[in-house]
Amino acid sequence: MQYAGVGGVSVGGGVDCDVLVIGGGIVGLSTAHALARLAPGTRVVVLEKEPGPARHQTGRNSGVIHSGIYYRPGSLKARFAVGGAAEMVKFCAEHGIAHEVTGKLIVATERSELPRLHALVQRGRENGIPVRELGPAQISEYEPEVRGLAAIHVGTTGIVDYGQVAAQLAESSGAEIVYGGAVDLISRRSGGVAVRTTSGTVVRARVLVNCAGLQCDRIARLAGDDPGMRIVPFRGEYYDLARPSLVRGLVYPVPDPAFPFLGVHLTRGIGGGVHVGPNAVPALAREGYGWGVVRPRDLADELAWPGSWRMAARHWRYGAGEIRRSLSRRAFTEAVRRLLPAVVASDLVPAAAGVRAQAVLRDGTLVDDFLIREAPRTVHVLNAPSPAATASLPIGREVARRALATLNTT
Numbered sequence: 001m002q003y004a005g006v007g008g009v010s011v012g013g014g015v016d017c018d019v020l021v022i023g024g025g026i027v028g029l030s031t032a033h034a035l036a037r038l039a040p041g042t043r044v045v046v047l048e049k050e051p052g053p054a055r056h057q058t059g060r061n062s063g064v065i066h067s068g069i070y071y072r073p074g075s076l077k078a079r080f081a082v083g084g085a086a087e088m089v090k091f092c093a094e095h096g097i098a099h100e101v102t103g104k105l106i107v108a109t110e111r112s113e114l115p116r117l118h119a120l121v122q123r124g125r126e127n128g129i130p131v132r133e134l135g136p137a138q139i140s141e142y143e144p145e146v147r148g149l150a151a152i153h154v155g156t157t158g159i160v161d162y163g164q165v166a167a168q169l170a171e172s173s174g175a176e177i178v179y180g181g182a183v184d185l186i187s188r189r190s191g192g193v194a195v196r197t198t199s200g201t202v203v204r205a206r207v208l209v210n211c212a213g214l215q216c217d218r219i220a221r222l223a224g225d226d227p228g229m230r231i232v233p234f235r236g237e238y239y240d241l242a243r244p245s246l247v248r249g250l251v252y253p254v255p256d257p258a259f260p261f262l263g264v265h266l267t268r269g270i271g272g273g274v275h276v277g278p279n280a281v282p283a284l285a286r287e288g289y290g291w292g293v294v295r296p297r298d299l300a301d302e303l304a305w306p307g308s309w310r311m312a313a314r315h316w317r318y319g320a321g322e323i324r325r326s327l328s329r330r331a332f333t334e335a336v337r338r339l340l341p342a343v344v345a346s347d348l349v350p351a352a353a354g355v356r357a358q359a360v361l362r363d364g365t366l367v368d369d370f371l372i373r374e375a376p377r378t379v380h381v382l383n384a385p386s387p388a389a390t391a392s393l394p395i396g397r398e399v400a401r402r403a404l405a406t407l408n409t410t
Contacts, residue, residue, distance in 0.1 A: 020207070
């Protein structure tokens, strides 16, 4: 049953439930879906401040089902992405959601990148991912217009529309979903937690799950918990390729292991078009999808966090390059031409941007793994950027198990 959303009605008075999930993105909805399967009969409510699901990170990404090749063996990202990719394909097949297992190329264009490419081969094998090493001629067999010194082919990568996945999770979960009100008050009580939204809805729950994405640190503080991190938003800007025939599938550069970003890449989507991007520039608002969107509160929060300054001091050269590519289409085109020499500036048509909710610690460290923390009667998901959509089903199960363990002790 869905309230105050598409086809729904507004809620008056209070609502009681066993588990309250804040956040109607793919992680929150996957958690609700997992709760329904792990503990049938558990009453679950999901609060989402937007008028529908998946309006931010979930609905504004490149739509890639990631293989898990990049992530440190044994990390949550590695475990959940590798298993989650296979689960996501199965989930889409079961529910008739358009998807495709396309494979992808990771291409080295400079000799300095070859050791990192080889390290990715080793990491992929450690994570149980089939990879094939390619020379220049073999690259052309997959992608005739792409140039590189060497590459690896990762066969388990795919594509999907995660907005459709989120909508199906919402429907399958059986949860009561309340749209259209942001959480503005959280009160812990002896028997659980009470939450109020800006629309006047009050929900009383035995356990609270925070899957608020770009707002997750604020929700943690509203609950009285110190998350030990802050969300620093990075905008990822995309272009559509005016000549999609230049690219057959998915083409990525060799990423810099010092950063949790994959670099500007080429992604053929479910609809047949090709996305180019994203870069990673500091956003001036947590939902700042363009340079013109500035929210003083968001900016003040970011500037007041010591980790923001320490991160900037450590990585200013990288950041300056990203900003240059944001402000100059010529510079962005140069980055793309490293992989795809045939592209020209007029081939790049501006497309919708996304914002990555990146957790940054007090010492300036960019949190590299998924981060889930527990407090009395609460579970906080504090870092779930890419590949969280790919890994959403196992992430949801993990969060649901922790919520149920808390529920059984209250």
